[in-house]
Amino acid sequence: MVPRALPPRLVIDPTLPPDIAAQLRLNPHVLRMARTGRRTTSSTSSAWLFLLPGLLLVVGLVTGSLAATAVAGAGVTMIAMLRWLVTDGADRDARRRLGLAHQYADRYLLPEDLDYPCQVLLRRAQDACAAVLRSQVHQAGLIDTVDNRVSLPEEVWQIAQRLAKLSAMHAEHRKLVPRDLPTGLEDAFKPYSTALDAAWTSLSKRVRNLERYAKQVVKADKVFHAHRRLEALAARTPDYQRLVAETVRDELAHAHIKELADQATQVRMLFERSIHEARQAAGELIRTPLV
Template sequence: MDPRALPPRLVIDPSLPPAISAELRSHLHILRMARSGRRMDTTHNPAILLILPGFLLVLAVVAGSPLLMTAGVGIGLIVLFRWMALDSTYRTTRRRLRLAQAHAQQYILPEELDYPCQMLLRRAQNAVEAILRSRVHHAGLIDTIDNQVSLPEEVWQIAQRLRRLSSMHAEQGKIIPRDLPTGMEDAFKPYTSALDAAWTSLTRRVRHLEKYAKQVLKADKVFHTHTRLEALAAKTPEYQELLADTVRDDLAHGHIRELADQAAHVRKLFEESILQARQTAGELLRAPIGPDDMSGPPAVRPPRV
């Protein structure tokens, strides 16, 4: 399956402390419980398991039966260990649910977006992932905008707006009749145009990210070639010596110049690709998401699936 067609991943506000973010990210089912408003089922509280052995012990004392006493103690021990395990799970789940509810506005689930918005968010996530996994990023060669901080924040901002756009699009679909009376189309047009403009703005924003990722991947390829050439360049004296010893002087000088020229050419390509990536990153910063970033004709929004 094409990775671009996969649903987006969970998005969490990057301003959250790492420990809280990791806790939320690792328990997606708890986040869904919190979002749906579900509560813990108190009828299944593990403490209820203690009723049976307690009843047997009371009955044994009243009846004075050693057999019932032994059975009550045995069952009590089994239930106690079972209760300790279940109670720990119950308390942990309840704590995680409270955490998810407390930070309900700081994460976005994939299913909160309609299909077109899901695909747009996935494109943004793929672009950011490609940038952060690149060798030039890890080498600190393109981090002029602090990618590790700025790019997750960028995805979060895009995801928030896509969630709002999805909600308003669904609301509009319920309000606007499918078959409008003649002459009434223009009355609804400003509302549909507003959503189209928002979609255009967000699409443009994602394209900026994809352009940046494309430049970074290009720089990555040149960087790979550059590092290989650097390894060979360290052995240049050996090659020069070999040529000088085995080739006529006029040919040797030409080959030696080719070695130097090729190294300079690859270095120039590498520097240019890094510069282009940095310039694209600068463009990304100069085009923040905002209400004014809605100029130009609306992009065509894919149909809902």
């Protein structure tokens, strides 16, 4: 049995202010509450504590032990105030976080906002984006054709929005179109299915472009890693050349020494070619319109 793909991660509109985005990202359970339309209400669990001192006073008057009852009432009142302060503070914070989730409900997408095929496609886009952003060539600023920190999150957000809309239309389509169509009506429903298929094909192509870019970046990363190691060896080239000259026959020494001298240049050319291919993939990604 093929294991199910990992669900996509929460997607937040990258144009949101960073502090708002951070608060939304830290409270995914609150975002799910907002999706269901839930709203918080003030806690009333401490209200009875404010009534208790009055009840104790009445008891003291009835029993005649007013002093002891007053002391007990004062203690209960203090406890009630402390508990109210803590509870009210927590309520205010919960209301604030849920209020943000409602306010920016159209600026984030949860995994459950998508059907399973769309979830898989979004996760592929996210993984490709993550592969580029964690690469050494990105962190070293070597793939400067596109500002990955800005353009890639925006690309994933645009894809996620369209996948969410496609998921909703898939669900609607399944409800409206009967499984067993009457004879002769198949062609009447076909344009609607074709439209959904066209949207899916377009989004799939966009994700494949992202994956192609990520693949080129990963390839460049491997060459970059090898190149850095070779640079460390290149600093020792004279030592290796002397070793060959001292131990290898004259007719072989010249070829070995030349090979050592040329090796760094060859790896540098391979590295530059891989970076060029990654930049080309990024350029194609930008030129391909998301429709």
